[in-house]
Amino acid sequence: MSELNFVQQFLEAAGKGEIDTLKKCLEQGVDINARNKQKRTAILVAAMNDQLDAVEFLVQAGANVDLQDETCFNPFLFGCINGKLELVKMMIKANANVELLTRFGGVGITPASEKGHVEVVRELLTTTDINVNHTNICGWTPLIEAIILNDGGEKQQTIIKLLIEHGANVHMVDKYGVPPIELARSKGFTEIENILLAAGA
Template sequence: MADNQLVQSFLAAASEGDIAALQNYVAQGVDINARNKQKRTAILLAAMNDHYNAVEYLIEAGADIDLQDETCFNPFLYGCINGKLELVKLMVKAGTNLELLTRFGGVGITPACEKGHVEIVRELLTTTDINVNHTNFVGWTPLIEAIILNDGGERQQTIIKLLIEHGVNVNMVDKYGVTPLTLARQKGFKEIEQILLDAGAC
């Protein structure tokens, strides 16, 4: 089998979660960090298809867990964005780089806050030292994303309380100098407004 065919078969095995095939290709000397046209590695393909046993095998076999594809996905960021708690836990345990950015310039907790993934936010806040005040490319912190990019409901309220418990700066403004409290008021999110006020927001 030609090298390129071998790589394609290896990546297909990762997408399918076929550990025996992965082991066979690795034994044949396939580059464990080989990528497809979208720059996706085997471990990312396994992660995106929920094959966590294959993800664990590839971690043990020495895959680079932090390589990002053309849309900035790696297994950790993919898990944070898509609410995959088990995957996030796996990648944190494996020592993933918490400072790598999404295509919008956020760290992993940023999209998790935006999308209401409470359990992932809780996991990151309690088991890592991820930057809760990180500012993305458009000048938004995880707190600001949690306020303005969702519905202000219970999940968002819980996330905001968690962020406050873990040291978020409730007065850190966006790039226009607007505070989280003002943004909550603009959205009409009374419950979030009160949570911020109780935390000393002004």
């Protein structure tokens, strides 16, 4: 079998969680960090297919957990964006770089805050030193994203409280100079407005 075929087999096995095949391919000398056309590594393919045993196997075998595909996904960021708590925990344990950016220039907590992934946000805030005030290319912090890109509901309120408890700056404005409290008011999110007021906004 050609080297290319081995790589293809390796990546397919990752997506199906076929650990024996992964082992065989590595024994044949396949690069554990080989990528497909989308620049995805086997560990990312496994992560995107919820094959957590394969993810764990590849971590133990020495895969680079930080390599990003052409859309900036790696297992950690994919987990943060999609609310995959177990995957996120595995990546934190594997010392994933929490400063790597999504394609919108956010860190993992940015999309997790926006999308209402409460447990992922809690995990990131309590077990990593991720930058809670990181500003993405839209000029938004995780706090601002949590306010303006969702429905202001209970999950968002919990996330906003968590962000504030862990050092989110309630005065950091968006790129137009609008503070979080004004953004909450303009959306009619009274509960969030009250949380921000209680935090000194």
